[in-house]
Amino acid sequence: MNAPLTAKDFATDQEVRWCPGCGDYAILKCVQKTMADIEAKPDETVFVSGIGCSSRFPYYMSTYGFHTIHGRAPAFATGLKLANPDLDVWMVTGDGDGLSIGGNHLLHLLRRNINMQVLLFNNEIYGLTKGQYSPTSRPGTRSPSSPKGSIETSVSAGAFALGAGARFIARGIDTDIKHLSETLKAAHHYNGTAFVEIYQNCIVYNADVFKGFTEKAAATDNQLHVQHGKPLLFAKETKGIIFNAKTMQLEVATLGENGISLDDILVHDSRNKAIAQMLIDMPESDYPIALGVLYEDPAEASFDQNFWNNHPTNGKRTGKVADLLRQGSIWQK
Amino acid sequence: MTTIIPKQQSIVVRFAGDSGDGVQLLGSQFAESTALSGADFTTFPDFPAEIRAPVGTTFGVSAFQINLGARRIATSGDAPDVLIAFNPAALKVNLPLLPKGALIILNTDAFNARNFTKANIETDPRETGELDGFQVVEIAISTQTMEAVKDTGLGKKGAEQCKNFWGLGAVLWMFGRERAPIEEWIKTKFANKPDALAGNIAALNAGHAYAETVEISAEIPQFEIGEAPMASGDYRSVTGAYALSLGLAAAGELADKEIIFASYPITPASPLLHHLTKMGDLGVATFQAEDEIAAACAAIGASYGGSIGITSSSGPGIALKTEAIGLAISAELPLVIVNSQRGGPSTGLPTKTEQSDLYQAVYGRNGDAPVPVVSASDPGDCFYAAIEAVRIALRHMTPVFLLTDGYIANASGPWALPDMSKIEPLSTNPVPDGIDLNDGDAVKRAIWKRDEKSFGRPWIAPGEAGFAHRVGGIEKDIRTGDISYDADNHQAMSDMRFAKIDTIADFIPDQTVEQGDENGPLVVVGWGSTHGAIWRAVNQAREEGLNVAQIHLRYMNPLPKNLGKLLAGYDRILLPEMNMGQCATLLRDKLEVDVIPLTKVSGQPFKISEILEQIRANIPGAIQAAE
Numbered sequence: 001m002n003a004p005l006t007a008k009d010f011a012t013d014q015e016v017r018w019c020p021g022c023g024d025y026a027i028l029k030c031v032q033k034t035m036a037d038i039e040a041k042p043d044e045t046v047f048v049s050g051i052g053c054s055s056r057f058p059y060y061m062s063t064y065g066f067h068t069i070h071g072r073a074p075a076f077a078t079g080l081k082l083a084n085p086d087l088d089v090w091m092v093t094g095d096g097d098g099l100s101i102g103g104n105h106l107l108h109l110l111r112r113n114i115n116m117q118v119l120l121f122n123n124e125i126y127g128l129t130k131g132q133y134s135p136t137s138r139p140g141t142r143s144p145s146s147p148k149g150s151i152e153t154s155v156s157a158g159a160f161a162l163g164a165g166a167r168f169i170a171r172g173i174d175t176d177i178k179h180l181s182e183t184l185k186a187a188h189h190y191n192g193t194a195f196v197e198i199y200q201n202c203i204v205y206n207a208d209v210f211k212g213f214t215e216k217a218a219a220t221d222n223q224l225h226v227q228h229g230k231p232l233l234f235a236k237e238t239k240g241i242i243f244n245a246k247t248m249q250l251e252v253a254t255l256g257e258n259g260i261s262l263d264d265i266l267v268h269d270s271r272n273k274a275i276a277q278m279l280i281d282m283p284e285s286d287y288p289i290a291l292g293v294l295y296e297d298p299a300e301a302s303f304d305q306n307f308w309n310n311h312p313t314n315g316k317r318t319g320k321v322a323d324l325l326r327q328g329s330i331w332q333k
Numbered sequence: 334m335t336t337i338i339p340k341q342q343s344i345v346v347r348f349a350g351d352s353g354d355g356v357q358l359l360g361s362q363f364a365e366s367t368a369l370s371g372a373d374f375t376t377f378p379d380f381p382a383e384i385r386a387p388v389g390t391t392f393g394v395s396a397f398q399i400n401l402g403a404r405r406i407a408t409s410g411d412a413p414d415v416l417i418a419f420n421p422a423a424l425k426v427n428l429p430l431l432p433k434g435a436l437i438i439l440n441t442d443a444f445n446a447r448n449f450t451k452a453n454i455e456t457d458p459r460e461t462g463e464l465d466g467f468q469v470v471e472i473a474i475s476t477q478t479m480e481a482v483k484d485t486g487l488g489k490k491g492a493e494q495c496k497n498f499w500g501l502g503a504v505l506w507m508f509g510r511e512r513a514p515i516e517e518w519i520k521t522k523f524a525n526k527p528d529a530l531a532g533n534i535a536a537l538n539a540g541h542a543y544a545e546t547v548e549i550s551a552e553i554p555q556f557e558i559g560e561a562p563m564a565s566g567d568y569r570s571v572t573g574a575y576a577l578s579l580g581l582a583a584a585g586e587l588a589d590k591e592i593i594f595a596s597y598p599i600t601p602a603s604p605l606l607h608h609l610t611k612m613g614d615l616g617v618a619t620f621q622a623e624d625e626i627a628a629a630c631a632a633i634g635a636s637y638g639g640s641i642g643i644t645s646s647s648g649p650g651i652a653l654k655t656e657a658i659g660l661a662i663s664a665e666l667p668l669v670i671v672n673s674q675r676g677g678p679s680t681g682l683p684t685k686t687e688q689s690d691l692y693q694a695v696y697g698r699n700g701d702a703p704v705p706v707v708s709a710s711d712p713g714d715c716f717y718a719a720i721e722a723v724r725i726a727l728r729h730m731t732p733v734f735l736l737t738d739g740y741i742a743n744a745s746g747p748w749a750l751p752d753m754s755k756i757e758p759l760s761t762n763p764v765p766d767g768i769d770l771n772d773g774d775a776v777k778r779a780i781w782k783r784d785e786k787s788f789g790r791p792w793i794a795p796g797e798a799g800f801a802h803r804v805g806g807i808e809k810d811i812r813t814g815d816i817s818y819d820a821d822n823h824q825a826m827s828d829m830r831f832a833k834i835d836t837i838a839d840f841i842p843d844q845t846v847e848q849g850d851e852n853g854p855l856v857v858v859g860w861g862s863t864h865g866a867i868w869r870a871v872n873q874a875r876e877e878g879l880n881v882a883q884i885h886l887r888y889m890n891p892l893p894k895n896l897g898k899l900l901a902g903y904d905r906i907l908l909p910e911m912n913m914g915q916c917a918t919l920l921r922d923k924l925e926v927d928v929i930p931l932t933k934v935s936g937q938p939f940k941i942s943e944i945l946e947q948i949r950a951n952i953p954g955a956i957q958a959a960e
């Protein structure tokens with residue numbers, strides 16, 4: 001028996017070319033660790049990416065890897081999974097790659113529910129092309145292409161995924177390796193397209209855009225790590241999320257205040273789409289950021305399973321062209 | 334009664350009516366009957382562009398043309414000798430196609446004020462003199478049909494719908510054909526609809542009897558078309574789209590690999606998706622992607638995963654796939670891109686045929702990105718062209734363009750059944766053995782060690798133990814596959830990519846001369862679906878005694894090695910093509926030969942006469958001699 005693989009065994013001999021301090025390093029470390037934890041087989045694992053800083057990821061994983069073209073990774077991954085559904089496919093994309101140029105493909109990947117994992121590194125900026133605002137950039141973002149501040153409404157990755165019909169939606173933070181790794185394992189375990197948005201710090205072009213909930217001082221009060229079946233508590237369990245049936249909204253409540261007890265706190269049900277929608281939509285200004293598996297509602301089968309189950313011969317060649325040639329009306333000369 | 338033995342031993346019949354009149358069914362059944370008679374034929378359906386055009390309008394006219402003869406029939410015919418028009422709109426649309434003297438059979442029941450209005454006809458064309466010089470036979474086909482089927486239990490609408498079989502019955506009589514095989518077909522087709530079954534048979538017989546009836550037969554002539562000489566063997570009728578689908582499936586079988594066909598609906602390419610979806614048991618799977626780009630990418634993903642990835646579209650869709658094709662070149666993966674060409678630019682003429690995507694296939698990508706290009710020249714040839722395209726893709730690990738067009742996709746004719754055992758199996762580039770899998774560098778070098786002759790690299794799909802590696806669209810080191818921005822390496826990689834495509838010329842057969850000598854005053858060079866018209870034009874010119882040769886290209890890139898030398902043997906090169914001169918440019922570019930282009934972009938295939946005229950014009954003294 002070979003010794004089990006460690007995180008290091010998933011690194012390649014290629015020099016990692018991200019800017020020093022980029023959040024991508026932490027994610028790479030986390031993914032390599034997760035690979036070791038789940039005992040991934042490098043020969044049966046494929047990292048597929050599009051174009052952008054994040055999409056360099058496959059070069060640094062000692063698995064199979066396909067660095068494709070801008071925005072189209074979902075389509076390559078789809079073809080690959082159809083050719084070989086046994087492969088463990090991880091797609092790496094960014095906010096520009098996945099939600100701008102590749103928004104269409106991501107939509108269809110999610111609704112089809114192909115059994116693979118999608119990691120969307122959201123840094124709210126175009127890094128590789130030197131800092132233009134992206135579809136997730138907040139209104140007002142100043143960039144070389146928006147010197148007076150972006151005037152666009154930003155897209156929410158989670159809301160997009162939910163709207164597209166994704167059945168597994170999770171969130172994590174680049175440097176929070178422990179939680180992110182747990183989330184990745186859950187994503188890997190899910191049978192279908194598991195969508196994980198990772199808040200990733202682009203230290204060069206959009207530094208600290210997430211510091212409101214990532215900075216050490218802010219983390220405790222502003223991060224809500226959800227768990228299926230557990231009450232939605234945060235701030236060292238001093239606060240929680242309650243559901244106001246009159247306004248049909250979530251609210252932040254402090255335990256012990258206004259007669260709020262643990263029983264009043266909403267219990268997370270990851271199968272409940274309405275809860276997922278509200279958790280995703282909580283504005284950062286007044287709420288903590290919801291992290292972990294926000295939504296998980298497995299379908300009976302994934303698309304790749306259905307694809308071959310519906311195929312007349314389950315992908316096997318049982319017929320002969322010579323026989324089909326003779327079907328229909330044949331005459332002799 | 335008159336029996337006519339047509340000169341040229343062939344005749345062109347066109348059925349035309351409203352989309353709902355069943356003329357396609359009528360035409361295809363007449364083609365079946367023609368096949369059994371032993372005559373050669375080519376058919377071409379002419380559908381309206383609109384899906385459900387209003388009844389009776391000119392843009393709702395559907396037609397089916399068949400050229401049949403006791404000799405080799407290479408096209409669906411220049412002009413109809415016989416037109417059967419089921420309504421005024423059909424007459425209006427098709428009359429301009431007819432030469433004087435043609436026979437026109439009209440369904441007079443449809444010639445009423447209401448239908449004239451729908452077809453924007455002011456005065457009954459039978460009264461304006463516009464039918465002077467034609468031989469017109471008026472039959473109340475609808476009334477006759479209703480009368481014939483009145484006992485079958487069909488309602489008024491159902492009864493009326495049998496009129497195409499009434500027409501077929503009459504035409505069968507005109508050509509002295511047996512009704513039994515058609516009756517058999519009706520019995521199978523309508524097994525679950527006893528009323529329609531009885532009605533259609535009654536109509537068929539009534540039409541036949543009517544034509545035979547003494548008082549009418551003076552008006553309706555009979556035609557005598559004998560058997561055409563053809564090589565002995567088993568034949569079937571096939572459209573280009575079906576033959577191409579079969580060819581792809583056959584390529585999978587010959588390579589012993591699964592085919593994954595990823596495509597997005599587009600006219601006129603969609604029939605490939607429909608046909609292949611039904612070929613699952615032949616190791617074919619189809620995926621309808623969300624768009625053209627995704628279709629190309631999914632096909633490449635499938636090839637990366639070890640299946641044969643194929644994508645298909647028409648010009649506008651191919652344009653969208655371009656970037657992905659570049660990645661397949663860079664990653665050295667097999668892929669076949671089928672282009673069912675149509676009129677362009679932009680949306681252009683979706684239902685009309687053209688050959689105007691040759692530049693796109695040969696030259697149309699960013700960067701120096703050579704791609705082999707194979708073309709199909711007639712419906713049955715699509716089968717072999719498809720196998721060739723896949724063969725090149727697998728042997729050289731490259732994307733390959735397969736060009737067909739709207740005309741061949743829909744045209745059909747007799748096809749000698751291919752003998753699968755005589756087709757050479759397709760070879761792939763296997764995973765290298767004897768590599769020390771613990772030696773990372775050795776593994777990398779093995780992955781990127783290209784075959785000395787074909788430059789094909791080993792086809793190593795994820796799942797292959799010990800060969801995990803990364804590949805992408807960034808330039809890679811020629812030996813290790815690692816990312817490389819090195820200047821000399823990019824030169825070496827570019828040289829390799831060009832050498833790979835050039836080397837295909839060493840594998841493909843030499844160009845042959847189809848008709849005529851290997852030198853002389855004139856050669857007509859063609860490619861793709863112009864084959865039939867060129868063949869017949871050259872054939873007729875040669876019968877006239879003109880010294881003209883024919884060369885038809887299958888391999889557009891690279892061109893056959895001997896082509897330049899071959900063409901040098903002729904004083905003039907005439908090149909008919911359905912575009913503004915793309916192949917002419919290609920030959921000038923690659924072979925530096927002088928070409929006389931004969932171009933046509935009317936959405937209609939070439940007429941034999943158009944080519945024949947140019948042959949005469951380009952042989953010194955030919956016209957004077959003819960006069």
Ligand code: SF4
Binds near residue numbers: 024201
């Ligand atoms: S530009 Fe930003 S996202 Fe890209 S590598 Fe640098 S820090 Fe990371």
